[in-house]
Amino acid sequence: MSVRLGFQGKTLKVSDDMSVSVLREFENKLLSRVEVELYIEHITRGTPSRKEVQKIIASLYKVPEDTVIVRKIMSEYGRGSSKAHVNVYLNKDVIRILEPKYVLKRLGLES
Numbered sequence: 001m002s003v004r005l006g007f008q009g010k011t012l013k014v015s016d017d018m019s020v021s022v023l024r025e026f027e028n029k030l031l032s033r034v035e036v037e038l039y040i041e042h043i044t045r046g047t048p049s050r051k052e053v054q055k056i057i058a059s060l061y062k063v064p065e066d067t068v069i070v071r072k073i074m075s076e077y078g079r080g081s082s083k084a085h086v087n088v089y090l091n092k093d094v095i096r097i098l099e100p101k102y103v104l105k106r107l108g109l110e111s
Helices: 049-062 091-097 099-106
Strands: 010-014 018-030 033-041 070-073 080-091
Touching: 010 049, 018 049, 033 049, 049 070, 049 080, 080 091
Parallel strands: none
Antiparallel strands: 010 018, 018 033, 033 080, 070 080
16 A cells, blocks of 8 residues: 655645644655644634544545554644644554554554
8 A cells, every 4th residue: 555645735624614734744664654744723623633633634645544643733822723743554564563552542453
């Protein structure tokens, strides 16, 4: 499976009150994943959930949702914006090797 790159610098309007900009995308061939850094504007609402960001990235890169791992969402106090770090894996087996157990439990991949 391969991931189509080329979204760096692009802004995607998700809804009337939220837009997502891809600040940086990097293909890490050694770990067989694409590392993405996002800037999310959500002025009239709260910080988006990990699941929401996971769905947005999965549809943007056209990959299954269970291969997208939202590592971190950092909100800025008093502003309607956040930064997020996301990993898009090319292979599900690599997720079990590289991601911590608590992340696998959160996603329902391990009990």
